[in-house]
Amino acid sequence: MFASALLLLASIAGCRAWGAATSSVTNRDKSRGNASTAISSTMRPSYWRPALSDTWQWQLNGTLNTLYAVSIYDIDLFDTPVATIKALQVSGKKVVCYFSAGSAENWRSDFSSFRASDMGNALSGWAGERWLDTRSANVRKIMRARLDLAVSKGCNGVEPDNVDGYANNSGLPLSASTQLDYNRFLAREAHNRGLAVALKNDTRQLGDLVKDFDFAVNEQCHEYAECGGYQVFTAHNKPVFNAEYAASYSTNAAARATLCANASAHHLHTLVLPLALDDSVRYSCEH
Template sequence: MRVLLFPLTALCLLLSSFSSLLYAADDWYRPPVSVTWQWQLDGVVNEDYDVDLYDIDLFDSSLELIQRLQASGKKVICYFSAGSYEDWRPDAEDFTDKDLGKTLSGWDNERWLDIRSKHVREVLSRRLDLAAEKGCDGVEPDNVDSYRTNTGFYFHRNDQLEFNRFLAAQAHKRGLAIGLKNDSDQVLALVDDFDFAINEQCFEYSECRSFEAFISNGKPVLNAEYREIYVDDESQKNTMCKQSLALKFSTLVLPEALDDKFRVSCLP
């Protein structure tokens, strides 16, 4: 009888341990609707804002900065470009010439990436490894709607969906939350795969309704507006913020350089 009990006990312990691992793998940060935030990608990060989370650059932010922010009770989202090559990044040489497409309009030192490339995905997976190693709570992969752009490659809507889902799955595999950046046309298809949305200028371009599916699913929409009128005209700002609050969006008015020269929040 003892001979039978031992393997059964061992099996139960093994299954229990496996269940714990599954739970841990599913235990990443999930920001709530109306979360407060600060977004700064350029310059020395101002750590003094009383907000729930910071969105900062993956490469430029030190482990010590991330740990200080977290020690003060803030979550940290780490930004990197997933859809474009940036020639100043420390891993820029990891991309091959065939990975690189046309130059981004307005950004002479960036080129579109072939999101179908296995090699590109390997480089991006290493960036997600870096985010996990630095202790980021989540990531913001940028330029994930390039299928609508003349990139120099011939990929389509379904290629973009598959690529974005790849990023989400790889982030979650590493215990990282992940935000869907812009890509308004694919929100309904991707809302279940992502933990929050980050949008730029949805009020300016009348795209905010596209992101309501995130709110309906209990996931926040982090929105940034860049129009100077929202800084210079209190009435215009109040009107926009009233609309943002009605939608339960987390809207900031920021400089387009995201360098903390000014900051206006629609949330208290």
């Protein structure tokens, strides 16, 4: 017994450790092989990091409008062809690729890779989606494969969504501690592949995670009075890209002017967009 225990401890020591709300769910919780070899921080490839001055467009559905004069396009990892990504980059834009890291979507090509035990409650308001047990080794293997897909398609960075399951009704035994571990796992794996990585929402853990992520993507921090927390990102020269969906911002010019003044005061890159993120409505506070 003692010899076996020593052997087990030695084996563990020789491996790199990879780590083990809201009421209704909106886009603030979702818009939509083998474990990778560990790479030491000194061996990580260099990668692009967005600047505080960068501007953005976010579209996940519909025919992609590639004509906006912005620095960054945030688009769907699965649905966007490689040719579109390359064309955006040739035009001088960086491309961030969106995927859900905290939910299983039954229309995705890799959905069958999830096990029944990996999934918890359905996401309220989002048909075909269920929260994921982010402690699961199988879930993490799938996310590594998605990051590999981002590399193969030429993405400059990634936006992993639904990384605040612990703060929602997931039906799973998630906690603030397991969420920090998972989010840091995602950031580490992205960086190991030369990808910039965004922290999506998870407003309760901004201070804990600012050093791990390169920028932030937020939904509705103005509507929910959460924008002040993002000062920790901008103070570290890490930009914050914000989307707001309230109808008043689209229909009321005065409300939009107030929104944009607040965005400027918080140094946020704010867009007014439709919840479907299909480019049917777009107002930018910057131009």
